Amino acid sequence: xxxxxxxxxxxxxxxxxxxxxxxxxxxxxxxxxxxxxxxxxxxxxxxxxxxxxxxxxxxxxxxxxxxxxxxxxxxxxxxxxxxxxxxxxxxxxxxxxxxxxxxxxxxxxxxxxxxxxxxxxxxxxxxxxxxxxxxxxxxxxxxxxxxxxxxxxxxxxxxxxxxxxxxxxxxxxxxxxxxxxxxxxxxxxxxxxxxxxxxxxxxxxxxxxxxxxxxxxxxxxxxxxxxxxxxxxxxxxxxxxxxxxxxxxxxxxxxxxxxxxxxxxxxxxxxxxxxxxxxxxxxxxxxxxxxxxxxxxxxxxxxxxxxxxxxxxxxxxxxxxxxxxxxxxxxxxxxxxxxxxxxxxxxxxxxxxxxxxxxxxxxxxxxxxxxxxxxxxxxxxxxxxxxxxxxxxxxxxxxxxx
Amino acid sequence: xxxxxxxxxxxxxxxxxxxxxxxxxxxxxxxxxxxxxxxxxxxxxxxxxxxxxxxxxxxxxxxxxxxxxxxxxxxxxxxxxxxxxxxxxxxxxxxxxxxxxxxxxxxxxxxxxxxxxxxxxxxxxxxxxxxxxxxxxxxxxxxxxxxxxxxxxxxxxxxxxxxxxxxxxxxxxxxxxxxxxxxxxxxxxxxxxxxxxxxxxxxxxxxxxxxxxxxxxxxxxxxxxxxxxxxxxxxxxxxxxxxxxxxxxxxxxxxxxxxxxxxxxxxxxxxxxxxxxxxxxxxxxxxxxxxxxxxxxxxxxxxxxxxxxxxxxxxxxxxxxxxxxxxxxxxxxxxxxxxxxxxxxxxxxxxxxxxxxxxxxxxxxxxxxxxxxxxxxxxxxxxxxxxxxxxxxxxxxxxxxxxxxxxxxxxxxxxxxxxxxxxxxxxxxxxxxxxxx
Numbered sequence: 001x002x003x004x005x006x007x008x009x010x011x012x013x014x015x016x017x018x019x020x021x022x023x024x025x026x027x028x029x030x031x032x033x034x035x036x037x038x039x040x041x042x043x044x045x046x047x048x049x050x051x052x053x054x055x056x057x058x059x060x061x062x063x064x065x066x067x068x069x070x071x072x073x074x075x076x077x078x079x080x081x082x083x084x085x086x087x088x089x090x091x092x093x094x095x096x097x098x099x100x101x102x103x104x105x106x107x108x109x110x111x112x113x114x115x116x117x118x119x120x121x122x123x124x125x126x127x128x129x130x131x132x133x134x135x136x137x138x139x140x141x142x143x144x145x146x147x148x149x150x151x152x153x154x155x156x157x158x159x160x161x162x163x164x165x166x167x168x169x170x171x172x173x174x175x176x177x178x179x180x181x182x183x184x185x186x187x188x189x190x191x192x193x194x195x196x197x198x199x200x201x202x203x204x205x206x207x208x209x210x211x212x213x214x215x216x217x218x219x220x221x222x223x224x225x226x227x228x229x230x231x232x233x234x235x236x237x238x239x240x241x242x243x244x245x246x247x248x249x250x251x252x253x254x255x256x257x258x259x260x261x262x263x264x265x266x267x268x269x270x271x272x273x274x275x276x277x278x279x280x281x282x283x284x285x286x287x288x289x290x291x292x293x294x295x296x297x298x299x300x301x302x303x304x305x306x307x308x309x310x311x312x313x314x315x316x317x318x319x320x321x322x323x324x325x326x327x328x329x330x331x332x333x334x335x336x337x338x339x340x341x342x343x344x345x346x347x348x349x350x351x352x353x354x355x356x357x358x359x360x361x362x363x364x365x366x367x368x369x370x371x372x373x374x375x376x377x378x379x380x381x382x383x384x385x386x387x388x389x390x391x392x393x394x395x396x397x398x399x400x401x402x
Numbered sequence: 403x404x405x406x407x408x409x410x411x412x413x414x415x416x417x418x419x420x421x422x423x424x425x426x427x428x429x430x431x432x433x434x435x436x437x438x439x440x441x442x443x444x445x446x447x448x449x450x451x452x453x454x455x456x457x458x459x460x461x462x463x464x465x466x467x468x469x470x471x472x473x474x475x476x477x478x479x480x481x482x483x484x485x486x487x488x489x490x491x492x493x494x495x496x497x498x499x500x501x502x503x504x505x506x507x508x509x510x511x512x513x514x515x516x517x518x519x520x521x522x523x524x525x526x527x528x529x530x531x532x533x534x535x536x537x538x539x540x541x542x543x544x545x546x547x548x549x550x551x552x553x554x555x556x557x558x559x560x561x562x563x564x565x566x567x568x569x570x571x572x573x574x575x576x577x578x579x580x581x582x583x584x585x586x587x588x589x590x591x592x593x594x595x596x597x598x599x600x601x602x603x604x605x606x607x608x609x610x611x612x613x614x615x616x617x618x619x620x621x622x623x624x625x626x627x628x629x630x631x632x633x634x635x636x637x638x639x640x641x642x643x644x645x646x647x648x649x650x651x652x653x654x655x656x657x658x659x660x661x662x663x664x665x666x667x668x669x670x671x672x673x674x675x676x677x678x679x680x681x682x683x684x685x686x687x688x689x690x691x692x693x694x695x696x697x698x699x700x701x702x703x704x705x706x707x708x709x710x711x712x713x714x715x716x717x718x719x720x721x722x723x724x725x726x727x728x729x730x731x732x733x734x735x736x737x738x739x740x741x742x743x744x745x746x747x748x749x750x751x752x753x754x755x756x757x758x759x760x761x762x763x764x765x766x767x768x769x770x771x772x773x774x775x776x777x778x779x780x781x782x783x784x785x786x787x788x789x790x791x792x793x794x795x796x797x798x799x800x801x802x803x804x805x806x807x808x809x810x811x812x813x814x815x816x817x818x819x820x821x822x823x824x825x826x827x828x829x830x831x832x833x834x835x836x837x838x839x
Contacts, residue, residue, distance in 0.1 A: 375478035382477025390648035
């Protein structure tokens with residue numbers, strides 16, 4: 001199945017490409033090619049959990065051209081000195097379908113080892129929560145100032161991918177997600193390789209942010225283009241598992257607020273939606289189940305201004321409110337001009353716990369009983385503040401865990 | 403007249419224009435868009451026109467929809483002023499909690515609300531004082547602090563106009579302005595007929611206006627309050643306060659005992675009760691065939707109190723259908739040196755919100771250690787004594803045209819020991835119990 005280095009035959013190439021284009025349209029490839037950084041997309045549903053996309057940046061980091069890796073399992077980057085525990089961590093994240101970051105020793109095409117921060121994250125089908133792809137971002141970790149640089153001349157190691165080790169990891173189900181895309185080269189385990197790996201490196205905060213930001217741009221691209229095919233993907237499994245359940249009193253209080261808004265949890269990774277108002281559901285066409293747990297980017301699509309998204313992020317980071325005009329998409333793929341107000345919401349300890357995102361379709365003539373759209377939106381913000389603050393004060397913000 | 407009683411306290415800054423309160427601002431088109439004669443008559447402000455005759459509200463307000471136009475307008479405009487940075491602090495960044503206990507006192511830690519000013523001397527022995535144009539008053543407030551005018555629309559439905567000349571009303575407009583030192587989110591001031599420069603003094607008309615505002619909000623969590631001079635009002639310019647807090651206030655949960663009325667008092671439909679088992683003695687007026695009936699009775703009571711120099715606080719609750727009236731004597735005790743240093747050190751001024759059970763504390767230690775017992779201790783100092791309260795109650799009844807039906811009065815006989823926290827203050831644990839452990 002996996003050929004060593006040679007490009008896959010035409011039929012296989014077609015299948016690999018279709019894994020992406022069938023879900024995100026033909027244009028997604030161009031968009032991905034434009035993104036900076038070294039990253040891969042893999043398809044867990046295909047036999048061998050192969051790489052279906054490799055970025056241009058991968059070649060400069062690893063020496064592998066896209067055609068060298070397409071169709072192969074991502075474990076090809078690992079080698080003798082790759083830490084087993086790190087590999088097990090990645091495998092576990094893949095199996096549990098969750099995001100994971102780890103510093104890991106990889107090998108270049110020429111056999112030279114190099115430390116990268118590997119960021120792995122599942123891409124979910126927004127509708128049924130299936131994992132469609134995994135993305136894997138590699139960020140090189142610079143050497144900390146050291147006593148001496150490790151010697152780096154090595155003969156090329158081509159056959160770094162091994163199949164024999166993955167058998168016991170296979171899941172009994174039809175999915176191939178259980179095939180971790182990293183594994184260890186069991187052959188040629190020489191002590192010299194341990195030496196050349198140098199000291200384990202630790203990724204800096206900057207590396208981690210870089211990995212996350214690359215992953216976010218990939219998500220954003222996939223999300224935008226997935227709408228062209230009528231399917232929507234997101235970076236968060238779209239069921240309410242894993243997100244804290246709001247108390248019934250908070251749900252009740254929020255339920256009385258008529259405006260179209262969602263509440264995102266500031267403290268969970270990727271700030272997932274924890275509440276969506278009825279008006280928001282009718283505005284966008286999604287069901288509550290589809291979006292709880294998702295990051296708000298599921299609304300974005302082609303033409304959504306990255307600059308404006310960046311502006312929102314900046315304001316979120318400095319705990320400021322902002323009002324923006326943005327092109328967003330309904331579930332049916334129709335775009336709408338969105339007057340969006342985002343504001344931090346504090347709990348009773350005065351700490352930012354949520355963000356409220358109030359959406360308004362500007363293409364529709366609204367009647368808010370004489371109120372301006374801005375005041376109408378801000379009214380929702382105020383009502384959310386009061387509800388969260390009051391219920392948080394009486395200790396009934398979240399449903400008590402069983 | 404006896405000696406002049408004063409207390410020193412840090413005045414609350416309710417407007418950003420208060421600091422420059424001296425009359426240095428030029429009159430006549432002052433250019434600052436204020437609420438004075440110079441600017442207001444030629445200005446346009448949003449208008450909320452309320453229903454002339456609010457119909458009977460649904461029996462249970464628990465499931466009422468607070469997301470009505472009034473609340474949207476109030477909260478939306480308030481949030482807008484927050485984004486403009488008009489407030490002295492972000493009140494939602496102040497810690498708050500419900501204190502465990504039967505009544506559920508609400509405590510807030512607000513370290514910044516009063517710090518920035520030196521204490522000023524306040525006369526506390528005169529509930530009615532003439533309006534003094536030289537002192538800070540709401541005509542000096544900038545229009546950006548105003549949220550909207552609040553006028554009687556005269557019809558069966560309320561409505562909102564984004565902008566209307568203030569001269570549309572036949573007389574000086576009633577305005578709703580922010581309090582730049584908010585006690586809670588949405589804290590506003592209702593200033594009846596601002597240009598008429600009325601002193602802090604309740605009459606039937608102003609109380610009715612306040613009841614209308616509560617009725618328009620139609621939420622049990624939106625309440626109005628009033629402090630008379632001598633009961634911790636700091637500005638002698640007629641105003642009510644209001645804010646939105648979606649927890650029940652302790653006073654709203656306290657038990658009450660109905661005072662039976664003779665037939666004459668029943669015509670208005672207003673029922674009168676006495677608060678039971680609450681640290682501050684007070685009367686509860688509720689119902690009434692119309693808001694007007696309730697305003698008649700309560701304003702009658704207030705007028706007697708202010709004319710007889712009894713400081714008092716008023717809480718308008720339950721969408722304008724219920725009014726709590728608390729005659730109080732804390733400031734007098736404070737002026738006479740009868741309040742313990744421990745309580746004075748907390749710097750809590752027991753005005754209407756504190757009396758109702760929402761207590762803003764200025765020191766972290768007080769906040770951390772706040773308990774139902776400590777709140778009770780503070781508020782108990784505010785209350786009139788039982789005998790004085792009964793005396794005042796009799797006068798109030800007389801003034802408000804209420805006649806207590808003597809026949810059924812015996813039901814209230816076991817009152818003596820009622821004003822103590824019941825399960826609240828932990829009884830001193832006996833030695834025996836400790837040993838058992």
